[in-house]
Amino acid sequence: MMRIGRRAALLGTGVFAIGGRAFAQAMPVTFGALPPLTGAGGPYGPAMLRAIQAVVEEANAAGGIPTRQGGRPIRVVAEDDQTNPDAGVRSARKLIDVDRVSAVMGTWASAVTTAVAPLCWENRVPLFTVSGADSITQLPHQGYVFRTQPNSRLQVTTATDWLLAQGARRVFHLAAQSPFAQSSQEVMAEKLRAAGGSVTGFVIYERDKTAFRSEVDQLLRSRSDTVLLNGYLPDVTILLRELYRAGFDGRKLTFAYAANQRTFEALPNEVTNGLITFQPSPDMDSGAFRRLQSRFGGTEVDPYSAQTTDHAALAILAAAQAGDATGVAIRDHVRRITGGEGEKVDNVTDGLRAIVAGRAVNYEGASGPCDFDEKGDIRGTKFRFEVAEAGRFRLLQMI
Amino acid sequence: MDAYLAAMLVFAGLYALMALGLNLAWGLAGMVNLGLAGFVAVGAYGSALLTVRLGWPMPLGIAAGTLLAAVAGAGLALLVARLRGDYLAIVTLGFAEVIRLIASNETWLTNGTDGISGIPGPLRGAVTPQQFNLVLLGLVWGSVGLVFLLSARLSHSPFGRVLRALREDEEVAAVAGKPVLAFRVRAFALGTAICGLAGALYAHYNGYVAPDGFAPLLTIYIVLALTAGGGGSMRGAVAGAVLVIVLLEGTRFLAGAIPGLAPVQHAALREASVALALLLLLRWRQQGLIPERTLTKAAP
Incomplete structure (x- = not known):
C-alpha cells in the first residue's frame, strides 16, 4: 500500500513540484498523532487516527508539502495516550524528542491535553486538540494550541x-x-x-x-x-x-x-x-464531510474524526502556505489559510494546488469553517x- | 533523542523513589500498601497548591508535600492498626480512591478534574527545556541516592531488624517486647513520606497535576516494579523501577518495528507485552531481579 502511495505521490510531484526536484529525495515531514487508543477514550481514538492517516495519504498523493527544496512527503507517527496524562506526557516526549514531529494532533481527554500542552509550546510544536475544557485555551500557550471543539x-x-x-x-x-x-x-x-x-x-x-x-x-x-x-x-x-x-x-x-x-x-x-x-455539528453538507464519510464506508462518522481530519489538513496547508514545515511556521500560518477572502477549499488536494499556484485559500473543513480566534478557540460552529x-x-x- | 532519554530517566527516578517508599512499608515491614497513588497525590497536590496558591518557595513546598504524605500515612496506619494482608490491601486501595475523588470534587481547593496547571519548576523558563530536563534529572536521582542511602541505613539498623521481625512474625516481635503498633506506624509513615516526595517532584517536573494522573494504574506499575526488582531489597526496588520504564518505553519501539500492524494493535501489543514480561519474570524468578540478601545478617 505504501508503494502505491509513493508512486502516486511521484506522479503528483510531476505536476506540482517547484524547481523540478525529485520528491523522493526530500526530507519527510513528520506529524505526531496522539489519540487515545486504549482507556476511556479507546472507542474514539482509532477512528480519529484513521482520519488523520487518510488526509496525509491524500496529501502525499498530491505531492506532499511544497517547499523550495521540492515536495516533502508526510509521515504520521502515532502514539497511544492511554487516556492518561502521565502516559500522554511520555508519548508526547517520544513524538517531540525522538520523531521530531512538526505538529501534534488528536489529543482527546482534557487532562491529557493540559498535561501535553506545555511540552508542545516549550518545544515550539503546535497542538491540535478536540478537548472541550474551557481552561485549555486559557493556558499561556503562545498561540501553539488550536482547538476544533467548541469550548x-x-x-x-x-x-x-x-x-x-x-x-x-x-x-x-x-x-x-x-x-x-x-x-x-x-x-x-x-x-x-x-x-x-x-x-x-x-x-x-x-x-x-x-x-x-x-x-x-x-x-x-x-x-x-x-x-x-x-x-x-x-x-x-x-x-x-x-x-x-x-x-x-x-x-x-x-x-x-x-x-x-x-x-x-x-x-x-x-x-x-x-x-x-x-x-x-460536523458540516454534513460540506464536501470535506462527505469525503470522510465515503472513506469510512459503512461506519458512522463521529464528530472527533471530522475534527482530526481538519487537524491534519490545517497542518498540511499551513506548512504549504509557509513553504516551511517547522512548528513555528505552521503556528503562524494556520490563520492565513482559514480566515479571509481566499478561495474556498474543502480538501488538501485542492488546497495544495491553489497554494502552489500562488492563490490565497480559505479551508472549510469536515467539522466546520475552522476559523480560530486569537486564543485558539474555534468560531462559528x-x-x-x-x-x-x-x-x-x-x-x-x-x- | 537525548531529551527523550533524559525525560524517561526522570520518570524512572520518580518511579524508583515510589518503589523505595513502598519497599519500606511493604518490603521490610510486610504492610501491604495499595494506596500508593493516593500518597503520591497528597505530596503532589500539597506542594502544587502551596507553591501556586500561596506562593511558597519550591523547596518549602516539596518539604511540606512530603510531610503531608507522612501525616496522611501515619493517620491511615493508626486507622488500620488491626488489619492485615488482604484487608489492609482493600482499605489502602480505598484510601487512594478517596483521595482521587476528593481531588476531583473539592473544586474550591483542587480545581476539580481540570487539575492545577502552571506549577513552577526549578529554573523552568530560565533555561532551555533540555537543560530543565537535566536539572530535574539531577534533582530526582539525587533524591533517589539520598533516600537509598538513608533507607539502607535504616534497614540495617536495629529499627530495620524490628521491621523484618514484624514481617516474619508479629507475635514473636511483640513477645520480645517490641511496641508493634508504634513500629508499624513509623514504617508506614516513612514509606508514604517518600511517596509524597516523589509526588511533589513529579508535580514540579510536569507543571501540571490532575486527578486522572493518580489512578490505580500508577500503584500497579510501582507494585510491579517492586515485585520484579525484589521485595525488601533497596537495589531491587530501583532496578525494578528502571525495568518498568524500559518495558513501557521499549515496547513502544519494538511494537513499532513489527511491520503490518495498525497503531491500535501496537497499543494493545504494548500493554500485553508489558504484562507478559512481568508474568515471565515472576514465573521464573519469583525472588525478583535483585533479591533481598539475607534476613538476619545486616549485609550492605
Missing part, C-alpha cells in the same frame, strides 16, 4: 438558548464530575434566570456508579420540565433507564457523545424515545439537535 461554555449556552426557545423554564442539571460540570452550571443558571426560568437542582454524581436512584429521586422531587444529562455514555445509559422506571415525563437533553447507537442497543426503544441530543425515535435519531434543528 463547553459555547456548547451549554447554545443548548440553553435552544431549551428556552422550546419553552423550558425549570431545568434540572445532572452532571458527571468533569472539568465542565461547574462551568456548565454557571452558564445555564445565568441564562435561565435572565429568561425568568431557573435551574431547579444541580447534582454532580460519580460516573463509575452503577445506580443513580437518589439522584433521580431528587430530580423527581424538583418538578422540573427538563433534565440536562451532562455525563458520558455508560452513566447516561443507566440514567435513562432509571428515569423511565421512575416515570419522568419531562424533556431529556444530553450531549451527543453520551448517547449513540450503543444506547439503542442497550435500551429498549420506549426508554430512549424522546431523548434529545445535541452536538457541535453549527450545532445540531436530534431526537431519538424508535431506535434512531431524527434531525430536529440545525442552529
Whole structure:
C-alpha cells in the first residue's frame, strides 16, 4: 500500500513540484498523532487516527508539502495516550524528542491535553486538540494550541438558548464530575434566570456508579420540565433507564457523545424515545464531510474524526502556505489559510494546488469553517439537535 | 533523542523513589500498601497548591508535600492498626480512591478534574527545556541516592531488624517486647513520606497535576516494579523501577518495528507485552531481579 502511495505521490510531484526536484529525495515531514487508543477514550481514538492517516495519504498523493527544496512527503507517527496524562506526557516526549514531529494532533481527554500542552509550546510544536475544557485555551500557550471543539461554555449556552426557545423554564442539571460540570452550571443558571426560568437542582454524581436512584429521586422531587444529562455514555445509559422506571415525563437533553447507537442497543426503544441530543455539528453538507464519510464506508462518522481530519489538513496547508514545515511556521500560518477572502477549499488536494499556484485559500473543513480566534478557540460552529425515535435519531434543528 | 532519554530517566527516578517508599512499608515491614497513588497525590497536590496558591518557595513546598504524605500515612496506619494482608490491601486501595475523588470534587481547593496547571519548576523558563530536563534529572536521582542511602541505613539498623521481625512474625516481635503498633506506624509513615516526595517532584517536573494522573494504574506499575526488582531489597526496588520504564518505553519501539500492524494493535501489543514480561519474570524468578540478601545478617 505504501508503494502505491509513493508512486502516486511521484506522479503528483510531476505536476506540482517547484524547481523540478525529485520528491523522493526530500526530507519527510513528520506529524505526531496522539489519540487515545486504549482507556476511556479507546472507542474514539482509532477512528480519529484513521482520519488523520487518510488526509496525509491524500496529501502525499498530491505531492506532499511544497517547499523550495521540492515536495516533502508526510509521515504520521502515532502514539497511544492511554487516556492518561502521565502516559500522554511520555508519548508526547517520544513524538517531540525522538520523531521530531512538526505538529501534534488528536489529543482527546482534557487532562491529557493540559498535561501535553506545555511540552508542545516549550518545544515550539503546535497542538491540535478536540478537548472541550474551557481552561485549555486559557493556558499561556503562545498561540501553539488550536482547538476544533467548541469550548463547553459555547456548547451549554447554545443548548440553553435552544431549551428556552422550546419553552423550558425549570431545568434540572445532572452532571458527571468533569472539568465542565461547574462551568456548565454557571452558564445555564445565568441564562435561565435572565429568561425568568431557573435551574431547579444541580447534582454532580460519580460516573463509575452503577445506580443513580437518589439522584433521580431528587430530580423527581424538583418538578422540573427538563433534565440536562451532562455525563458520558455508560452513566447516561443507566440514567435513562432509571428515569423511565421512575416515570419522568419531562424533556431529556444530553450531549451527543453520551448517547449513540450503543444506547439503542442497550435500551429498549420506549426508554430512549424522546431523548434529545445535541452536538457541535460536523458540516454534513460540506464536501470535506462527505469525503470522510465515503472513506469510512459503512461506519458512522463521529464528530472527533471530522475534527482530526481538519487537524491534519490545517497542518498540511499551513506548512504549504509557509513553504516551511517547522512548528513555528505552521503556528503562524494556520490563520492565513482559514480566515479571509481566499478561495474556498474543502480538501488538501485542492488546497495544495491553489497554494502552489500562488492563490490565497480559505479551508472549510469536515467539522466546520475552522476559523480560530486569537486564543485558539474555534468560531462559528453549527450545532445540531436530534431526537431519538424508535431506535434512531431524527434531525430536529440545525442552529 | 537525548531529551527523550533524559525525560524517561526522570520518570524512572520518580518511579524508583515510589518503589523505595513502598519497599519500606511493604518490603521490610510486610504492610501491604495499595494506596500508593493516593500518597503520591497528597505530596503532589500539597506542594502544587502551596507553591501556586500561596506562593511558597519550591523547596518549602516539596518539604511540606512530603510531610503531608507522612501525616496522611501515619493517620491511615493508626486507622488500620488491626488489619492485615488482604484487608489492609482493600482499605489502602480505598484510601487512594478517596483521595482521587476528593481531588476531583473539592473544586474550591483542587480545581476539580481540570487539575492545577502552571506549577513552577526549578529554573523552568530560565533555561532551555533540555537543560530543565537535566536539572530535574539531577534533582530526582539525587533524591533517589539520598533516600537509598538513608533507607539502607535504616534497614540495617536495629529499627530495620524490628521491621523484618514484624514481617516474619508479629507475635514473636511483640513477645520480645517490641511496641508493634508504634513500629508499624513509623514504617508506614516513612514509606508514604517518600511517596509524597516523589509526588511533589513529579508535580514540579510536569507543571501540571490532575486527578486522572493518580489512578490505580500508577500503584500497579510501582507494585510491579517492586515485585520484579525484589521485595525488601533497596537495589531491587530501583532496578525494578528502571525495568518498568524500559518495558513501557521499549515496547513502544519494538511494537513499532513489527511491520503490518495498525497503531491500535501496537497499543494493545504494548500493554500485553508489558504484562507478559512481568508474568515471565515472576514465573521464573519469583525472588525478583535483585533479591533481598539475607534476613538476619545486616549485609550492605
